[in-house]
Amino acid sequence: THQWRGIIEEYRDRLPVDDATPVVSLGEGGTPLVHAQVLSERTGCDVYLKVEGANPTGSFKDRGMTMAITRAKEEGAKAVICASTGNTSASAAAYAVRARIVCAVLVPQGKIALGKMGQALVHGAKILQVDGNFDDCLTLARGLSDNYPVALVNSVNPVRIEGQKTAAFEIVDRLGDAPDLHVLPVGNAGNITAYWKGYQEYAADGLATHTPRMWGFQASGAAPIVRGEPVKDPQTIATAIRIGNPASWEFAEAARDASGGLIDEVTDRQILAAYRLLSAQEGVFVEPASAASVAGLLKAAEAGRVDPGQRVVCTVTGNGLKDPDWAVAGAPQPVTVPVDAAAAAARLGLA
Numbered sequence: 001t002h003q004w005r006g007i008i009e010e011y012r013d014r015l016p017v018d019d020a021t022p023v024v025s026l027g028e029g030g031t032p033l034v035h036a037q038v039l040s041e042r043t044g045c046d047v048y049l050k051v052e053g054a055n056p057t058g059s060f061k062d063r064g065m066t067m068a069i070t071r072a073k074e075e076g077a078k079a080v081i082c083a084s085t086g087n088t089s090a091s092a093a094a095y096a097v098r099a100r101i102v103c104a105v106l107v108p109q110g111k112i113a114l115g116k117m118g119q120a121l122v123h124g125a126k127i128l129q130v131d132g133n134f135d136d137c138l139t140l141a142r143g144l145s146d147n148y149p150v151a152l153v154n155s156v157n158p159v160r161i162e163g164q165k166t167a168a169f170e171i172v173d174r175l176g177d178a179p180d181l182h183v184l185p186v187g188n189a190g191n192i193t194a195y196w197k198g199y200q201e202y203a204a205d206g207l208a209t210h211t212p213r214m215w216g217f218q219a220s221g222a223a224p225i226v227r228g229e230p231v232k233d234p235q236t237i238a239t240a241i242r243i244g245n246p247a248s249w250e251f252a253e254a255a256r257d258a259s260g261g262l263i264d265e266v267t268d269r270q271i272l273a274a275y276r277l278l279s280a281q282e283g284v285f286v287e288p289a290s291a292a293s294v295a296g297l298l299k300a301a302e303a304g305r306v307d308p309g310q311r312v313v314c315t316v317t318g319n320g321l322k323d324p325d326w327a328v329a330g331a332p333q334p335v336t337v338p339v340d341a342a343a344a345a346a347r348l349g350l351a
């Protein structure tokens with residue numbers, strides 16, 4: 001029987017580590033690739049969900065963070081810092097606990113989901129709420145790491161990308177080849193960069209016969225790559241991707257162009273519709289930003305831009321429990337019943 005050992009042990013030969021590296025892991029990766037029946041029917045394709053909310057801190061960030069914190073530990077760093085819309089900070093805080101180093105996080109004030117704030121707090125991170133957006137937080141984090149003894153663990157740190165590319169390896173290992181199309185949400189654009197790197201490496205080494213087309217989706221109110229210019233005041237209910245000037249902008253465009261792909265936008269309404277479809281019809285509870293991938297696939301399918309018969313993977317990046325407000329909002333209040341089988345049965349429509 002095989003126990004998953006975390007991405008560094010599973011893909012050691014493809015990552016920048018050696019025998020002396022002090023691996024800091026929470027057993028990340030090895031996440032489910034779930035066949036999506038309703039999405040397959042709607043698109044005429046074979047659609048799978050890469051469920052990254054199953055990672056230890058509930059998002060794909062753990063793949064990059066095991067590498068970034070391992071590297072920080074290896075280099076003797078006493079403290080790390082990141083800017084975050086919530087998931088990076090949750091992940092950095094948890095891995096820093098294991099490495100016994102200090103974690104500082106910069107988050108946009110009032111704009112991160114409660115569950116993510118709770119994670120940073122409970123893992124003992126030093127949290128500063130910045131009077132600004134994510135882009136301002138990243139500028140500040142870069143400045144601090146340039147001038148003070150603190151290592152930057154945002155995805156501008158190349159080892160983050162190395163860790164995150166393992167999700168592509170897992171997909172090819174599971175399916176036996178690369179999918180035809182890979183769809184994901186785009187915020188700071190690190191993840192699309194990482195998947196593209198992973199798919200290219202496997203194809204170059206003959207472990208896949210081809211690379212997929214890469215489709216990325218930004219929220220309409222935070223779609224700088226689609227607009228072709230930074231967005232000063234990005235707005236979306238999908239707070240994880242509320243980013244106006246992505247750090248990996250050019251890499252995302254390179255992935256799009258080299259793969260024959262696409263970077264497009266989806267509205268908050270489309271994101272919420274996909275969010276509800278995933279939970280109510282596929283049984284997969286994600287946070288709103290994660291649903292941007294599925295919203296984008298459905299938008300393209302409705303516009304006749306998805307050829308049937310393809311193998312498609314949508315990454316759903318974060319767990320729904322991170323941001324439960326959207327699950328509860330607009331849902332009917334549960335009714336209260338006495339401890340009485342007949343009354344309960346009547347309410348359930350069983351009698």
Ligand code: F0G
Nearest residue numbers: 084085087088187188189190191317318
């Ligand atoms: N989905 C979720 C749930 C995220 O948290 C993020 C990014 C993305 C998608 C976009 O990924 O930035 O690589 O394009 N969250 C970062 C954070 C910004 O701080 O947690 P990306």
